[in-house]
Amino acid sequence: MIRAAGALLWRENSDLAIEVALIHRPRYDDWSLPKGKLEIGETALQCAYREVLEETGIRASFTRHLGAVEYEESGQQKRVKYWAAYCALDQSEFIANEEVDQMKWLPATQALEQATHDSDKSIIETFMNQEQHTDTLIILRHTKSLERGDWDEEDSHRTLDETGFDQAQLLIKHLEPFAIDELYTSNYTRCVQTVTPLAHARGLSITTVPSLNEESFELDPEKAISFANALKQDEKNILICSHNPVIPSMLRGILNTKLKNKDLIKLEPGDAWIVHRVRGEIVGLDYLSISN
Numbered sequence: 320m321i322r323a324a325g326a327l328l329w330r331e332n333s334d335l336a337i338e339v340a341l342i343h344r345p346r347y348d349d350w351s352l353p354k355g356k357l358e359i360g361e362t363a364l365q366c367a368y369r370e371v372l373e374e375t376g377i378r379a380s381f382t383r384h385l386g387a388v389e390y391e392e393s394g395q396q397k398r399v400k401y402w403a404a405y406c407a408l409d410q411s412e413f414i415a416n417e418e419v420d421q422m423k424w425l426p427a428t429q430a431l432e433q434a435t436h437d438s439d440k441s442i443i444e445t446f447m448n449q450e451q452h453t454d455t456l457i458i459l460r461h462t463k464s465l466e467r468g469d470w471d472e473e474d475s476h477r478t479l480d481e482t483g484f485d486q487a488q489l490l491i492k493h494l495e496p497f498a499i500d501e502l503y504t505s506n507y508t509r510c511v512q513t514v515t516p517l518a519h520a521r522g523l524s525i526t527t528v529p530s531l532n533e534e535s536f537e538l539d540p541e542k543a544i545s546f547a548n549a550l551k552q553d554e555k556n557i558l559i560c561s562h563n564p565v566i567p568s569m570l571r572g573i574l575n576t577k578l579k580n581k582d583l584i585k586l587e588p589g590d591a592w593i594v595h596r597v598r599g600e601i602v603g604l605d606y607l608s609i610s611n
Contacts, residue, residue, distance in 0.1 A: 320395070320396050320397070320398055321356060321392065321395050321396065321397040321398070322356065322357045322363070322398055323354055323355055323356045323357060323366070323397060323398070323399040323400075324354060324355070324357060324363040324364070324366040324367035324370065324399060324400045324401070324402075325352050325353050325354025325355065325367050325370055325371070325399055325400075325401050326352065326353055326354075326367045326368075326370070326371045326379065326381065326401060326402045326403065326404035327339060327352055327385060327401060327402070327403050327404065327442055327443065327446050328340040328352070328353060328371060328375065328377065328379055328404050328406055329403065329404070329405060329406065329427075329446070329451065330405070330406045330407065330408055330411050330424065331408060331452075332408065332424070333408065336426065337426070337427055337451055338424040338425060338426060338427075338430075339424070339425055339426075339427050339430035339443060339446070340352075340353070340375065340406075340411075340413075340422055340423070340424055340425075340430075341422070341423050341425060341430055341433060341434060342374055342375065342419045342421070342422050343419065343420055343421035343422070343423075344418055344419055344420075345420050346418070349435035349436065350423070350433050350434055350435050351434065351435060351436055351439050352401065352434070352439045352442060352443075353370050353371045353374040353375055353419075354367070354370055354399055354401070355369075355370035355373070355374070362493065362608075362609070363400040364381070364400075364402065364493070364496055364607070365492060365493065365496075367381070367400065367401070367402050367404075367496070368381060368404075368495060368496040371404055373416065373418075374416065374418055374419045375413055375414065375419070375422055376412070376413060376414025376416070377406050377410065377411060377412075377413070377414075378410070379404035379405060379406045379496075380404065380405045380406075380496070380497065380498040380556070381402045381403070381404045381405075381496035381497055381498075382402070382403045382404070382405060382453045382454075382455055382497075382595060383402065383403045383449065383453060383595050383603050383605065384400070384401070384402055384593075384605045385401040385402060385403055385442050385445050385446055385449075386400075386401060386442070386445055387399060387400045387401065388401070388438035388441060388442065390436075390438050399438065401442045402496070403446055403449075403451070403453075404496075405452070411424065427443060427446070427447050428447075430443055431443045431444065431447070449602070449603070450595075450597045450602045450603075452597065453595040453596060453597055453602060453603070454553075454554050454555060454556060454557075454595075454596055454597070455497050455499075455556045455557070455593060455594070455595060455596075456547075456550065456551055456556075456557050456558075456559070456593075456594040456595075456596060457494065457497060457499065457556075457557070457558040457559065457591050457592070457593055457594070457607075458547070458558075458559050458561065458566055458569065458570055458591060458592045458594065459490075459513070459514075459558055459559065459560045459561070459589075459590075459591040460560075460561070460562070460563055460566060460586040460587070460588060460589065460590055460591065461479075461483075461505075461507075461509045461510045461512075461513040461560055461561070461562065461588065461589075462479055462482075462483040462484075462486035462487050462490070462509075462512075462513045462588045462589040463479065463480055463482045463483035463486060463588040463589070464477055464478065464479050464480060464483055464509040464588070465477055465478060465479070465480045474507075474533075474534075475506070475507045475508065475532065475534070476507075476508050477507070477508060477509055478508055478509060478512060479509050479512045479513065482588075483509070483512070483513070483588065483589075484512070486513075486588065486589040486609060487512060487513050487514075487515070487516050487517075487589075488516050489589070489609055490513070490514075490516065490517050490589060490609065491516055491517050491520045493607070493609050494517060494558070494591075497556055497593070498556050499517070499521060499523070499556050499557070499558050500523075500555040500556045500557065501523065501526070501553075501555055501556075501557045501558070502514050502517065502518050502523050502524070502525050502526065502557075502558050502560075503525075503526045503527075503528050503531070503546075503550070503557065503558070503559045503560070504525060504526070504527055504528065504531065504559070504560040504561070505527070505528065505529075505531035505532040505533075505560060505561050505562060505565075506527035506528065506529050506531075506532055507532045507533070507562070510531070510532075510560045510561065510562070511525065511527065513560055513589075514558070514560045517558075528546060530542035530543050530545075530546050531543055531546065531559065531560075531561045531562075531565060532561075532562070532565075533562045533564055533565065536562075536564060536565045536568070537564075540565075540568050541572075543561070543565050543568070543569045543572075544568065544569055544572030544573065547559060547569050547570075547572065547573045548572065548573050551573055551594070551596055551599055551601065552598075552599040554598065563585065563586060566586060566592070567583050570583060570592055570594075571583065573594070573601065574601055574604070575600065575601050578601060578603075578604055581604060584606070587608065589609040590606070590607060590608045590609060591606075591607045592604060592605070592606060592607075593605040593606070593607050
């Protein structure tokens, strides 16, 4: 199985009408969505972000996972995962390269007609049938910490272990596609250490929130839920870093009725829920693993 990833790149034109980007690859003489094969050690999301940058020159802000398509290529089965990726109008200039010589911004209906491959058409249709302009709320579990039995001091001061520090550095690349604007975290050391490299990389300040820590949650779970509910109203890309006991209750507390019964699997260290919202209304939920 060939594993690949790509994105449906879109923008709003000067009349605020939605346009979708199609690229022309002279090697195949086709009009398609940006995509490419995963490199060794790369996740599908990282691949999609890299391919958009390499094939168009655009640094897009990724939002919803649009699903995957499968088809046969050169006698092998190929699976391509796609995300929606927003591009501001003033940052949507195409840069030609060795693989792609042209790019067109088209109304979604025209992009649907011009796309060469049925697999791309299906992704465009999925995009057209969903809310397009969403903001992202990332709820992250801190990366791997020292075991409680190996720590003699206050649990609030327990630090990341060597793997956890490495994972914290990896989060910079894993979360780059989401263009995070604000960072909030439990005030426990292991959470602050998890988001510090990301904060430095993006030039963001870290806001510590005691109601997100485990002790505060045990005393009053509603405080963490209320905090997340307040943040979900902001039309920004926001990250919250907390603990595994806190996250499921906080997430269920902010989901709408349609999504409330979604199976919330246990997050491994460094994994996250990606919550998609429109003016405070949650419209989608994706799971992000730093190992997939």
